[in-house]
Amino acid sequence: MAFCHAGQQLVTSLKQPTVSLKNKHIITAIYIDYSKAFDVVSHPKLFHKLSAYGISGNLLTWIRQLLTGRTQNTRVGNSLSDSVQLGSGVVQGSCLGPLLFLLYVNDVTSVISDKCKRKLYVDDLKLYSEITMAGDCHALQVIVDKVKL
Secondary structure (H helix, E strand, O other): OOEOOHHHHHHHHHHHHHHHHHOOOEEEEEEEEOOOHHHOOEHHHHHHHHHHOOOOHHHHHHHHHHHOOOEEOOEEOOEEOOOEEOOEOOOOOOOHHHHHHHHHHOOHHHHOOOOOEEEEEOOEEEEEEEEOOHHHHHHHHHHHHHOOO
16 A cells, blocks of 8 residues: 555546546545544454554553553533543553554555555545446445445
8 A cells, every 4th residue: 555645645546537528427425434433443453463563562562451441521611521431442542553554554455456546645535537338436435345444
């Protein structure tokens, strides 16, 4: 999978739609913002993916301990809510959180067929595909269903 700079993504994303429009074909684009995805990262899936990347031993144990058993509460003025156990998510505002998130979503585009173009930049995924027959819309919907976190 290729990551690219936001400006580069915009320029490269314009090529296919321009060609499609010149050929009088329909192009469908879908934008997915995973902005809240830091909160829904499944710990078991993340640990499995980290193992698959070759992360093991003390480092994997340390990451497990960092994420397991976490709690949070909310303060409004002088009032503090009860603590709630967190069963998913990575630590936001840390150096490790974004890295763990990227490792978690790194394979999200592997379920996308070559007919559908895709651009992934941090927590934003853009899918676009030329629609030439009725089945193309269904195929695109199947891809959207697969890339949900």
